[in-house]
Amino acid sequence: MSRQQQWTGWGQAQQAQQHYLIEPRYLAGGGDLRHVSEFLRASGWKDITRKSATVLAFDSPDQTVRVAYQPPGGWQVHGAAQGHQPAWQVALTPQTPVEIVAGLTDALTKARSAHAPNVWAPLTENSWSTQQGDQFVAISPDRNAVVQYVQAGGDGSQNHWWVGARNEYGPVWNVQASASTPLHLMQSLTTALADPEPVMRPRGHVPPSNRIRTTSVSVRPDQLSNWQQARLSAARAATWGRNWVSSRARSATKASDYARTR
Template identity: 60%
Template structure:
């Protein structure tokens, strides 16, 4: 397989092999710093202990984000305190939930809510997910059948959002959101879940799956650091803009770079 080289590199830096993975829902967990770095740059308090559980707290101390890989099943827990509008809420995401999809929700925690009413299903329908009723549940399934999102009614009358992905080799994750979870957060999650953009994983971190497509790319450490820094810079700029009454700058948004011309490996 021919690897892609980035233009403008000097001869003194060694490229490393990475892979772009589609669909992103089956790409594996990824680097948790994708989530924590953005929150930290957005003014969140990092209350983690060295070598322990990741624990982040919002500036107003009303929302907490934790990641625990040391227990079973482990994974992400996001908890919001009750306010005058809704009761407390929580979201639980398995540890193999790709960090790019987790960040759909956690990034949205740092931004003001849109004035438009949220629609969880809209991002899925825009990417041709199939929606249907299943008894009292409403479900959307990705075109390849590997990922789903469902509004789930339990026998006791409670309701929750339930989502996940699974391939034929048994790679899987699930997530659920309590009934009081703000809908704009669930919509932000569904938008990243449905995104057709591939995500990047280093060699050795790509799940063995017959239902993913990969593109081999050669990336230098400085290039990776530049992409990560662009995301951090965007978070800091947005935080500065929100906290500066005189600022009218639009909010910056960093998106991952997708190299053109990389070849697929099936």
């Protein structure tokens, strides 16, 4: 179903371009990879694309996490073992909407909440149904998306998370995450997955599916740029804040150590 909507009030300095707001977002198609990569860059992650020989590759500032994109496999996120946290990995196929990928990767750049994570809460809060038997499963209201924790039996070493969406033509994308993936990252992913807000795609990038709803909008290039820059500015500001706090903490520690030696 398509509805025509004209955004006004921006003047005539630039030619407006046709885009579409698509819902549900999990059937919107892959989107622009820069939605993920530029946020990581703005958050202080190191671009190692040339060294890794992939389309995109970024290492976290502490070099414990790598995010990479390489067709035809799609996104790969690897976390190194740290203390009590074992190594973990997440694989997201190419047509996973970048807004859902970013639910996970944005969370990698932020401090972990003090609250205990709950992967299922964002789903049930948005009217996803749950089924509990041999496996625990959450299903979207339109039954086109699923989140499942797969218990493979045995010693549990094969347990994993599985997230996926399908339209009338079959499976569209899926995510597989090791059972050791930090739960706050999985909660961030399910929060982005269940978000009822539509996502935007340019003309020519709308999936041919009757299971999506589209709203046609005319958008000026400078407005698109402003939206993108606002997202990146928020990442830079948060990174600056974390670095400032860390620097102050180091300075305080050095001062305390110096005082004890006098």
